[in-house]
Amino acid sequence: MTNRPHLLLWTNNPAPYLDAIKDAGLADRVATATLPGKEQPSEEQLRQTNALMVPNVPPGLLSKMPNLQWAQAMTAGVEAWLALPDLPPKLTLTCARGTHAESMPENIISAILYVAKPFAAIAADQPQRKWSHRVAEPINDKTLGIIGFGVIGKEVARLANALGMRVLATRRSPGDAPAGVELLRPEQTDELLAQSDYVVLLLPATPETENFINAQRLAKMKKTAWLLNFGRGALIKDEDLIAATTNGTIAGAVLDVFRQEPLPETHPFWTARNIMVLPHIGGPHPRRDRIVARLLVDNLRRFLDGQPLKEVVDRARGY
Numbered sequence: 624m625t626n627r628p629h630l631l632l633w634t635n636n637p638a639p640y641l642d643a644i645k646d647a648g649l650a651d652r653v654a655t656a657t658l659p660g661k662e663q664p665s666e667e668q669l670r671q672t673n674a675l676m677v678p679n680v681p682p683g684l685l686s687k688m689p690n691l692q693w694a695q696a697m698t699a700g701v702e703a704w705l706a707l708p709d710l711p712p713k714l715t716l717t718c719a720r721g722t723h724a725e726s727m728p729e730n731i732i733s734a735i736l737y738v739a740k741p742f743a744a745i746a747a748d749q750p751q752r753k754w755s756h757r758v759a760e761p762i763n764d765k766t767l768g769i770i771g772f773g774v775i776g777k778e779v780a781r782l783a784n785a786l787g788m789r790v791l792a793t794r795r796s797p798g799d800a801p802a803g804v805e806l807l808r809p810e811q812t813d814e815l816l817a818q819s820d821y822v823v824l825l826l827p828a829t830p831e832t833e834n835f836i837n838a839q840r841l842a843k844m845k846k847t848a849w850l851l852n853f854g855r856g857a858l859i860k861d862e863d864l865i866a867a868t869t870n871g872t873i874a875g876a877v878l879d880v881f882r883q884e885p886l887p888e889t890h891p892f893w894t895a896r897n898i899m900v901l902p903h904i905g906g907p908h909p910r911r912d913r914i915v916a917r918l919l920v921d922n923l924r925r926f927l928d929g930q931p932l933k934e935v936v937d938r939a940r941g942y
Contacts, residue, residue, distance in 0.1 A: 626746065627652060627653055627654045628654070628673040628674060628917045628926070628927065629654045629655075629656065629668075629671040629672050629673050629674070629690075630644075630653050630655045630656070630672070630674045630675075630676070630923065631655075631656050631658060631664065631668060631672045631674070631675050631676070631677075632655060632656070632657045632658070632662065632676050633657075633658045633664070633675065633676065633677035633680075634657075634658075634659075634660060634676065634677065634678065634692065634697070635659055635660045635661075635717060636912055637657040639913045639915075639916045640676065640912070640915075640916045640919055641655065641657070642916070643893050643913070643916035643917060643919065643920045644919075644920060644923065646920075646931075647920045647923075647924065649923055649924060649927065653674075653923065653927065654671075654788070656668060656672075656938070660677075660678070661787065664684075668691065669687045669688050670687055670688075670690065671690065672690065672691055673690050673691065673692050673693070674691075674692065674693045674694075674695070674923070674926060675688070675691060675693070675694045675695070676694075676695040676697065676919055677694070677695075677696075677697065678696075678697045678698065678874060679696075679698075679703050679704070679856075680694070680704070680707070682707055682708060682709060683709055684709075684790055685709050685710060685711055685714070686709040686711070690710070690773070691714060691719065692714070692715065692926075693714070693715045693716075693717070693922075693926055693932065694714060694715070694716050694717070695717050695719075695918075695919055695922060696716065696717065696718045696719060696936075697915055698718065698719055698721050699718055699719050699720045699721070699722070699827075699906075699942075700718075700827060700828060700847045700855055700942075701716065701718045701936050701941075701942065702827075702828040702829075702855070702941065704716060704839060704936070705814050705936075705941060706930050707874075708854065715932060715935060716726050716935070716936040716938075717922055717932050717933065717934045717935050717936065718934050718936050719915050719918060719934070720774065720917050720934045720942075721773075721774040721775075721918075721934070722906075722914045722918060723775055723906035724774050724775055724778050725908060725910070725911070725914060726905070726906060726907070726908035726911070727775050727853060727905045727906045728775060728778040728781075728782055729782070729833060730879075730904060730905050731775075731779050731823055731851060731853055731905070732779065732782050732783065732786070732852070733800075733876045734851050734853075734879075734899075734901075735762060735767070735783075735821050735849075735851070735908065736762070737877070737899075738821070738849050738875070738934035739759065739760040739761070739762050739765075740760070741757035741758070741759055742757045744757060745757060747934060759819050762786055762787070762820075762821075763786055763787030763788065763789055764787065765788055765789070765820040765821065766788065766789045766790075766791060766818050766819045766820050766821075767779075767780075767783045767788045767789070767790050767791070767819060767820070767821050767822075767823065768790075768791045768792070768815040768816065768818065768819030768821070768822045768823070769790065769792040769793070769823050769825060770792075770815065770823065770824050770825065770826060770835075771789070771793070771794075771820065771824065771825035771826035771827070772792040772793060772804075772806070772825070773794075773825065775792075775825050776792060776823075776825050777801055777804075777855075779823060779825075780792060780801065780803065780804050781801075781803075784802075784803035784804075784908075787792040787904075789805075790803060790804045790805065790929070791804075791805045791807060791808050791815045791818060791819060792804050792805070792806055792807065792815075793806075793807045793808065793811065793812055793815055794806060794809075795809055812840070813840070813843045816840060816843040816844045816848075817843050817844070817845070819844070819845070819848060820845065820847065820848055820849070821848065821851060822844065822848060822849070822850050822851065823851045823852075823853060824836065824850070824851065824852040824853065824854040824859070825854045825942035826852060826854045826855065826858055827854070827855065827940075827941060828854075828856075828857050828858070828941070828942075829940065829941030829942065830911070830941070832855070832857070832858055833857050833858075834857070834858075834859070834860040835858045836850065836852075836858055836860065836861070836863070836864065837857045837860040837863045838860070838863040838866065838867070841863060841864065841867040841872050841873055842867075842872060844872070844873050845873070846871060846872065846873065846874065847874050847914050848873050848874060849874050849875050849876060849877065850864070850873060850875075850876040850877075851876070851877045851878075851879075852876070852877075852880055853880065853905045854880060855880055856878075856880045856882040856883070856884070857882055858882040859878075859891070861882070861890075861891075861892070863924035864876055864898070865891055865892070865895045868896050868897045868898055869895065869896050873896030874897060875896075875898060875899070876897070876898050876899070877899045877901065878898065878899065878900055878901065879896075879901040879903055879904060879905045880893065880903060880905070881903075884903055885902070886900060886902075917936065918933065921933060922934075
């Protein structure tokens with residue numbers, strides 16, 4: 624077949640995507656090229672590419688791709704894309720929203736259990752052959768507050784309900800609340816903070832959510848409450864959180880995302896009282912490429928058929 628659209632898979636692990644394209648019967652409808660992440664596209668690839676899949680793209684490259692119509696980001700967060708000075712205004716950008724739903728909810732629940740249960744302290748006692756009687760805190764009578772109630776939040780809520788937790792959630796868009804969830808409006812965030820024993824942040828990074836958690840909002844939380852950030856690093860005003868955990872405004876925090884990653888060795892989060900630093904383990908898992916590949920293939924079929932794509936980024940909202 625001639626004059627096929629050209630797709631560039633710019634990733635170190637193209638196999639799951641190539642397999643998915645073949646299994647979907649699309650291999651003969653698209654000319655697919657692969658490129659390792661550390662390499663740069665050739666002049667011919669820049670000129671020919673109509674569709675692009677890549678984790679992130681360096682500034683100055685998109686302006687050299689005159690025939691690019693659609694770019695599929697491999698992550699849910701697209702703030703780096705939207706910050707590109709050469710992001711073409713008519714380029715359709717889709718994100719990988721929802722592809723973390725298999726792993727991230729489990730990791731969030733695990734973080735809550737880590738806080739509530741004394742297994743880490745017990746493991747630290749064992750090399751010393753120290754028998755310390757410790758009491759595990761139950762979570763089945765606790766309230767979980769979810770700020771940013773999308774695909775991930777819904778699955779977190781389902782798991783929390785199964786463990787007997789009460790779930791509050793804020794969501795920007797209206798709609799019916801799933802069973803077991805008390806859905807609040809964003810302007811009721813202070814109410815959620817005041818009632819929750821654990822607060823999970825799942826908001827995207829936008830100008831409106833910059834420093835969303837600051838001293839004023841931390842002061843609304845229970846002194847026994849824990850904050851868990853699995854959204855974006857910029858949601859939290861770092862120095863305000865450190866002050867809050869140091870002076871006992873809240874009990875502590877588990878952080879999986881940061882303004883700069885890897886977190887610099889000099890950052891005070893490393894040594895702050897009751898702040899646990901996770902190396903961004905929330906979403907990645909061994910089978911995630913297969914899940915993103917399903918989304919790519921779905922969108923590729925739509926692209927080839929001239930149909931609307933899924934998970935299109937709203938540039939005005941920032942996600």
